[in-house]
Amino acid sequence: MSFVDILIGIFDGFGVTASVTLWGMAYAVPFALIFGILQHFTTGPARVAVTSIIEFWRSSPVIVLLFVFYYSLPTVGITLSGITVAAMALGLNIGGYGSQAVRAALQSLDPGQVEAGKALGLRRLQILVLIELPQAFKAMTPTFINQFIQLIKGTALVSLITLSDMTFRAKEISQLQYDPVRTYTALLVAYFIVCYPATIFGRWVEKRVAVKGRSQGEI
Amino acid sequence: MQVGALMKSGSVSHRSEVAVDIVSLNKWYGTFHVLKDINLRVKPGQQIVICGPSGSGKSTLIRCVNQLERHQDGQIFIDGREIDPKARALHDLRRDVGMVFQHFNLFPHLTVLQNCTLALRRARGMERREAEEIARHYLERVRIPEQMGKYPSQLSGGQQQRVAIARALCMHPKVMLFDEPTSALDPEMINEVLDVMIELARDGMTMLCVTHEMGFARRVADSIVFMDGGRVVEQAPPSEFFTSPQNERTRTFLSQIL
Amino acid sequence: MKFNLAFAIETLPVILSALWTTIWVTIASCAGAAILGFLLEITRRSGRVMSYVMRFAIDFVRSTPLLVQLYFLYFVLPFYGITLPAFVVGIMGLSIYYSGYLAEVFKAGIDGIPNGQFEAAQSLGLKRFDIVMFVIAPQMLRNIAAPMGNYFVSILKATPYLAVIAVPEMLGEAMEVASDTFRYAEPMLTVGVVFLVLAVTVAHLVRLMEVRLLKSARR
Numbered sequence: 001m002s003f004v005d006i007l008i009g010i011f012d013g014f015g016v017t018a019s020v021t022l023w024g025m026a027y028a029v030p031f032a033l034i035f036g037i038l039q040h041f042t043t044g045p046a047r048v049a050v051t052s053i054i055e056f057w058r059s060s061p062v063i064v065l066l067f068v069f070y071y072s073l074p075t076v077g078i079t080l081s082g083i084t085v086a087a088m089a090l091g092l093n094i095g096g097y098g099s100q101a102v103r104a105a106l107q108s109l110d111p112g113q114v115e116a117g118k119a120l121g122l123r124r125l126q127i128l129v130l131i132e133l134p135q136a137f138k139a140m141t142p143t144f145i146n147q148f149i150q151l152i153k154g155t156a157l158v159s160l161i162t163l164s165d166m167t168f169r170a171k172e173i174s175q176l177q178y179d180p181v182r183t184y185t186a187l188l189v190a191y192f193i194v195c196y197p198a199t200i201f202g203r204w205v206e207k208r209v210a211v212k213g214r215s216q217g218e219i
Numbered sequence: 220m221q222v223g224a225l226m227k228s229g230s231v232s233h234r235s236e237v238a239v240d241i242v243s244l245n246k247w248y249g250t251f252h253v254l255k256d257i258n259l260r261v262k263p264g265q266q267i268v269i270c271g272p273s274g275s276g277k278s279t280l281i282r283c284v285n286q287l288e289r290h291q292d293g294q295i296f297i298d299g300r301e302i303d304p305k306a307r308a309l310h311d312l313r314r315d316v317g318m319v320f321q322h323f324n325l326f327p328h329l330t331v332l333q334n335c336t337l338a339l340r341r342a343r344g345m346e347r348r349e350a351e352e353i354a355r356h357y358l359e360r361v362r363i364p365e366q367m368g369k370y371p372s373q374l375s376g377g378q379q380q381r382v383a384i385a386r387a388l389c390m391h392p393k394v395m396l397f398d399e400p401t402s403a404l405d406p407e408m409i410n411e412v413l414d415v416m417i418e419l420a421r422d423g424m425t426m427l428c429v430t431h432e433m434g435f436a437r438r439v440a441d442s443i444v445f446m447d448g449g450r451v452v453e454q455a456p457p458s459e460f461f462t463s464p465q466n467e468r469t470r471t472f473l474s475q476i477l
Numbered sequence: 478m479k480f481n482l483a484f485a486i487e488t489l490p491v492i493l494s495a496l497w498t499t500i501w502v503t504i505a506s507c508a509g510a511a512i513l514g515f516l517l518e519i520t521r522r523s524g525r526v527m528s529y530v531m532r533f534a535i536d537f538v539r540s541t542p543l544l545v546q547l548y549f550l551y552f553v554l555p556f557y558g559i560t561l562p563a564f565v566v567g568i569m570g571l572s573i574y575y576s577g578y579l580a581e582v583f584k585a586g587i588d589g590i591p592n593g594q595f596e597a598a599q600s601l602g603l604k605r606f607d608i609v610m611f612v613i614a615p616q617m618l619r620n621i622a623a624p625m626g627n628y629f630v631s632i633l634k635a636t637p638y639l640a641v642i643a644v645p646e647m648l649g650e651a652m653e654v655a656s657d658t659f660r661y662a663e664p665m666l667t668v669g670v671v672f673l674v675l676a677v678t679v680a681h682l683v684r685l686m687e688v689r690l691l692k693s694a695r696r
Binding site for chain 3: 055056059060061062063064065067068071072074075076149153154155156157159160167170171174180181184185187188191192195196199
């Protein structure tokens, strides 16, 4: 097989890679937003509980999380498809990191914004949705894009639970013909093709956010 | 590096009649002509105050004296020795010229005492005991000896700047440069620093100060240099400078700040 | 098969026997990544062309999954006659992967030193070597301590990846127990708990160190 053939063969697995990534985001984004906001606003025992949940998903190594959920859930009666388990484990792990970005973005806002909202008579939830989140969004976006890229890279792990993603396809191909150099180089290239545009996009967004941010005034 | 790196062949030593001699100095930032044909002569023991609107090049000028900025045209002599703006090693020169910065620039990870002894030990190769004695002496002169063991972040702005002055003095410089030393200080701390500078002047240190403190200039300066747009517009002793400025721009500047 | 808690606890000693491996692999990889990262950053400052080359190299490493890079090293190096023990390959892989991140830590650490420090040291007549050793380096080390600590934790959480290239660290031990007894759920959960406890503890220690450092700077 030529290099290009190998590459095409690898991209056969792109469907699974994309699937797990998108479903993973479906878990990651809501988790990050909800728990980031909760962590920012809660105090006392509630905050401890929220932080514990976040830390559970964030501090565990993602490969270990994946294995634990894939192998242990069936033994307590929960049977889920491989893709669901993977999306959940990867997504919530990423969501854990994302929640920190959300919290940091909210904390970095000028408290005067909230005060102005209150002075205008807005309710706290309205202030959050109408004033804080839109501004925090700018600060969060570059990190979210980074986490998205992390997620794509993380999908390589599903090859270890026999899902037919790009990495799994590469291993299949390398078993058909012993050519590790071409096969694994192609695999690296394949992920590069997928992730690099996102990296560039992320950098572009970072620049735009920084420029806008400057007009908010510095001391 | 050695003195040889600083001496240009054929330079006439003006000897110690002149501490700092700036001759036809020109400097460009790219195409921007920031210093235009500056001539300035400072005798030993003289105090020169340089003032002017922002952007006039006054900071750039004194930064050329210790070559934190390099000039492209003209000459600068320190105690008769010409500075070579292309020389890579300027440690010798810089040991003879002390500088006090607007933002103090104390080393945050070292104590006050260590800030003062670092250059003595590393650049002059002194033993710790000797260096500490000298440091203690100058810390006493700036009236801050009890803060020896503290870190800069534990001191007020005025105290930090006095430490910075002591640190520069420890090297026994021939000339002291001051780049807006009180501009970053809260008003109540300006005087403690100015008092130290006045004492220094009385003890005969050759000083070039860029400052807006006209009261200080009136008391201490032998000559006041007014710069605008990269040029020396007017230079006169305080008695003339404040009472009868010759140039229109000088008059405008004085009316704005006094 | 139902989950057997007793068995899960039984697997603990076997898994913990590899704890030391996990730790020293982390330390070695951290050191490798720091050295490589430092060299990358120095090289980047040495010229325009090098800067772009380094940028691209770091981007490539960051746009591809660690798992795939480990596979690449593990399978490709022997093909060219370089046979290294698995743990060396693992440490290499982790060092290379994280060197890009640490290069950026060094960059921020050096850039975070105010320019006036360099000028003040120069104006005192200190030689370049002395300026770097006594003024720049101590401040840089202070600046990078906290991010370094965080990456230490990240590398710790990445060590289980090495199980896929047969390095006898904790996940590897868990997988061995699993394949011996055909029970996957229990060893996986145990190793998951161990890693969670380890990661949270080390992260906590890192934060303590941060606080102590901040106190000593007395800001």
